[in-house]
Amino acid sequence: MTTFPNLFSPLRIGGLELANRLVMSPMENCYASREGIPSERSKAYFEARAKGGVGLITLGACTIDEKHREVLRTIDFGRDDVIAAHRELTNRVHAHGARIQPQLVHPGPDGLAPYLSGIPNIGPSVIPSYITGIPCKELEEAELPHLVDRYRAAAVRVREAGYDGIELHAAHGYMMLGSFLSPTRNRRTDGYAGHSEDGRIRLLIEVVRAIKAAAGEDFPLTLRISGYERNPGSRPIHDTPRIAPRLVEAGVDAFHVSGGVIDPLTTQMVTGTHFGPAHNVSAATAVKQVVDVPVMAVGRIHDPALAERILADERADLIAMGRPLLADPEFANKAREGRVSEIRRCISCENCIDSMEAGRTICAVNPFTGREAEFDVDETPRSKRIVILGGGPAGLEAARIATLRGHRVALYERNASLGGALVLAATVHPENQAFLDFLLSEVRRLRVEVHLDTELKADEVAALGAEVVLVATGGRLVTPRIPGDELSHVYSGALLRSLMAGHFPNEARARFRLWQRWGLRMLGRPLARRMRPAALHWLAGWWMPFGPRVVVLGGDLAAIELAEFLAERGRRVCVIESGDEIAPEVGAKRRTEHMDRLDRLGVPVHVGLWPERIxxxxxxxxxxxxxxxxxxxxxxxxxxATDLVDALRGRVPELHALGDCTGLGLIRKATEDAARVVCAL
Structure with missing residues (x-):
C-alpha cells in the first residue's frame, strides 16, 4: 500500500480519468524543432516523465499562431501539418499509462513576433512587452473573432493529434488572455474593457466556449489562472474565486491555480526559496470552495508528504509540479513505492530558468534533463574498474552513475567526510542540503567503495591498476594578497574551507583563543566526519569567530551566500567586489534573487572597488x-587545478577530469561532467 494514498488515487477531469493526482506543470524548454514540432529531444524528455509515473503531462506554452511565438523552438498548433509529428509523442506517453495535454497560448503583447516574423505583437492595449519592452499593437474589436477562431482551430488539431485534453493559459497578467484579464494591461474602453469584470473575462469566455464547441464537450479543458497576482493594481486575491463559477458555466473542467505576474525574470511566477513552500495553495483553496470541478495547486510543492497533506486536507484536488520533475522524472514512482530517500530534490537554484533564457533548459542537479536521448544510462556490456579521486559533487555523481551502469567503483576522498565544496555551500545556503543528502544516500544505498582521509599521489593511483581514473579533486582556491591580511581578524576563504573540512592549518593559530584552538584540534575531524551542514548552520547561530562588523572582500556566489549567512545571524556585513557585478557565475534570475535578499538583509554592496590595506x-x-x-x-x-591530472597522463589506461579541477562551474558543471564522461564509458 502506498504511503501517499490521496496523491496516488485516481481522479476525473471531465470525462478523462487520471491514474493519480500528480501533474507535470507546463514549462517552456526550447526543445522543439525550428519548425515548431516535437523533436526527438522533446519526445524523450516527456516520455521519461510519463515512464516516471505522473498522471498528466502538460506541454508548456504551445502557440496557436506560428507567426506569434513567445520563445524560440516553441511547440506549434497553428497549422495542420504538425499533427502527424505530435501523434508519435502522444503514443509514446500513452504507452506508459500517462495522459498528456498541451497548454494553448497566444503570446499576445509578450511574444517575439517583431524579431521572428517582422510584425508587431498584438494585445488588448498598446502596452510594452514584459520580455522585450517593445510596445504592441492594440487589437481592434473586429479582429477578436479571428483570434477566437485561432484557438478553435488549434483545439481541433490537439484532439486529432491524440492528446487527452487542453490547458488554456490565462495566468500571470501576460500573454493574450492573461493580459485581457489584467486591469493594469487591459486599458480598453469597449465591451472588453479591463475596468469591468464582464469586460475583462469576455474574451476568455468566448475562447472557452469556442474550444468546447470545436473539440467537443467531452474533451477536458483546464484553465491556468493566477489566484493572486501579488502586484499593485492587478487582480486582487478575491477576484479569481469571484469569476471562477462563471468560467465553469462557460465550459472550464478544472482550474490550475498559480500566482503572481510576469516580469523579465519570472520573479513571482517561478519563485525562489524566500517564498516558502506551497505558497499558492490558499488561492487554490479559495477557488475550490466555490466550484465543483477539480482544482490544481502549484508552486514549490517539492515534497510528496506535503502534497499528500494538501490533498488530505481537501485544499486542492491535484498537485502540479514543474521543477521537481526536472530534477527527478521518477519522482512519482519513487514516492508511490516508498523510495522517498531516492528522490533527487529540486534546490530552487533557478538554473533551469537562466539556461532557458540562453535557449537550452537544463537542470543543475539532473544532467539527464533534456539529454534523455543523448546520454546512455543502460547497463554497460562490460564492467570496468573505475577509480574516482575526490568526493565532491562531481565525484559522487560519477560514482552513482557508474555504479548504476554496472561498473566497479572505488572513491577516494582526502577529507574526513564526503561532499567537498558542497558542504560549505549547503551550510551557508541550506537549499543545497537536499542535493548533498541525495548524493550521500545514493552512495550508501549503492554500496560504493569509499576511502576517506585518503589523498593519493600519482604513483599510488597508477599502482591501483584501474581501467579508468576520474579526477574530481576540485579547483584551487586562490586568495589575493592584501597588505594587512596577516592580522588576526582576517580570514581567508581557504582557511574557512579547511576548518569546515576538519583541518587546523598554522594560519589559524593567531585567530583563535587557546580553548578554541584546543577544541578545533580535538574535535574538528570527528565533527567534520559526522556533522551535517544543517547542524553547522544551526550552531553558527550560537557562535562564530567573527565580530559584529564584517567586510567580505569578493563578490562571487560563494562570497555572496556567505554574506547573507552572516547577516541572517546578526552581523553587519558589507561586500566589496572589484569587478563590475556580483555572482557572475550565475544567470540574471539567480543573481537578482541574491540582490533582493542582500537588500532585505541590509547588506551594502560595492562593485568596482578593491582594498588597498587592512x-x-x-x-x-x-x-x-x-x-x-x-x-x-x-x-x-x-x-x-590539474596537477594530478597532468601527473597521471600516460600512466593509466583512461583518464578524465571532472568538476572544478578544470575550472569553476558550480553544481551544474559537476553533474554534467560526470554524466557526459561516465555515460560514454
Whole structure:
C-alpha cells in the first residue's frame, strides 16, 4: 500500500480519468524543432516523465499562431501539418499509462513576433512587452473573432493529434488572455474593457466556449489562472474565486491555480526559496470552495508528504509540479513505492530558468534533463574498474552513475567526510542540503567503495591498476594578497574551507583563543566526519569567530551566500567586489534573487572597488575611504587545478577530469561532467 494514498488515487477531469493526482506543470524548454514540432529531444524528455509515473503531462506554452511565438523552438498548433509529428509523442506517453495535454497560448503583447516574423505583437492595449519592452499593437474589436477562431482551430488539431485534453493559459497578467484579464494591461474602453469584470473575462469566455464547441464537450479543458497576482493594481486575491463559477458555466473542467505576474525574470511566477513552500495553495483553496470541478495547486510543492497533506486536507484536488520533475522524472514512482530517500530534490537554484533564457533548459542537479536521448544510462556490456579521486559533487555523481551502469567503483576522498565544496555551500545556503543528502544516500544505498582521509599521489593511483581514473579533486582556491591580511581578524576563504573540512592549518593559530584552538584540534575531524551542514548552520547561530562588523572582500556566489549567512545571524556585513557585478557565475534570475535578499538583509554592496590595506578596525579602499570592520573575510576565487591530472597522463589506461579541477562551474558543471564522461564509458 502506498504511503501517499490521496496523491496516488485516481481522479476525473471531465470525462478523462487520471491514474493519480500528480501533474507535470507546463514549462517552456526550447526543445522543439525550428519548425515548431516535437523533436526527438522533446519526445524523450516527456516520455521519461510519463515512464516516471505522473498522471498528466502538460506541454508548456504551445502557440496557436506560428507567426506569434513567445520563445524560440516553441511547440506549434497553428497549422495542420504538425499533427502527424505530435501523434508519435502522444503514443509514446500513452504507452506508459500517462495522459498528456498541451497548454494553448497566444503570446499576445509578450511574444517575439517583431524579431521572428517582422510584425508587431498584438494585445488588448498598446502596452510594452514584459520580455522585450517593445510596445504592441492594440487589437481592434473586429479582429477578436479571428483570434477566437485561432484557438478553435488549434483545439481541433490537439484532439486529432491524440492528446487527452487542453490547458488554456490565462495566468500571470501576460500573454493574450492573461493580459485581457489584467486591469493594469487591459486599458480598453469597449465591451472588453479591463475596468469591468464582464469586460475583462469576455474574451476568455468566448475562447472557452469556442474550444468546447470545436473539440467537443467531452474533451477536458483546464484553465491556468493566477489566484493572486501579488502586484499593485492587478487582480486582487478575491477576484479569481469571484469569476471562477462563471468560467465553469462557460465550459472550464478544472482550474490550475498559480500566482503572481510576469516580469523579465519570472520573479513571482517561478519563485525562489524566500517564498516558502506551497505558497499558492490558499488561492487554490479559495477557488475550490466555490466550484465543483477539480482544482490544481502549484508552486514549490517539492515534497510528496506535503502534497499528500494538501490533498488530505481537501485544499486542492491535484498537485502540479514543474521543477521537481526536472530534477527527478521518477519522482512519482519513487514516492508511490516508498523510495522517498531516492528522490533527487529540486534546490530552487533557478538554473533551469537562466539556461532557458540562453535557449537550452537544463537542470543543475539532473544532467539527464533534456539529454534523455543523448546520454546512455543502460547497463554497460562490460564492467570496468573505475577509480574516482575526490568526493565532491562531481565525484559522487560519477560514482552513482557508474555504479548504476554496472561498473566497479572505488572513491577516494582526502577529507574526513564526503561532499567537498558542497558542504560549505549547503551550510551557508541550506537549499543545497537536499542535493548533498541525495548524493550521500545514493552512495550508501549503492554500496560504493569509499576511502576517506585518503589523498593519493600519482604513483599510488597508477599502482591501483584501474581501467579508468576520474579526477574530481576540485579547483584551487586562490586568495589575493592584501597588505594587512596577516592580522588576526582576517580570514581567508581557504582557511574557512579547511576548518569546515576538519583541518587546523598554522594560519589559524593567531585567530583563535587557546580553548578554541584546543577544541578545533580535538574535535574538528570527528565533527567534520559526522556533522551535517544543517547542524553547522544551526550552531553558527550560537557562535562564530567573527565580530559584529564584517567586510567580505569578493563578490562571487560563494562570497555572496556567505554574506547573507552572516547577516541572517546578526552581523553587519558589507561586500566589496572589484569587478563590475556580483555572482557572475550565475544567470540574471539567480543573481537578482541574491540582490533582493542582500537588500532585505541590509547588506551594502560595492562593485568596482578593491582594498588597498587592512588595518585594525577598518579596510581602506582604493577610492580613499575606509569601511569599519571587526572581521574581514578575503573570499578568493576558484582556479583550475590539474596537477594530478597532468601527473597521471600516460600512466593509466583512461583518464578524465571532472568538476572544478578544470575550472569553476558550480553544481551544474559537476553533474554534467560526470554524466557526459561516465555515460560514454
Amino acid at each position: 588595518s585594525a578596525g577598518e579596510v581602506r579602499l582604493n577610492h580613499g575611504r575606509s569601511i569599519a570592520a571587526d572581521s574581514v573575510i578575503v573570499a578568493g576565487g576558484i582556479e583550475r
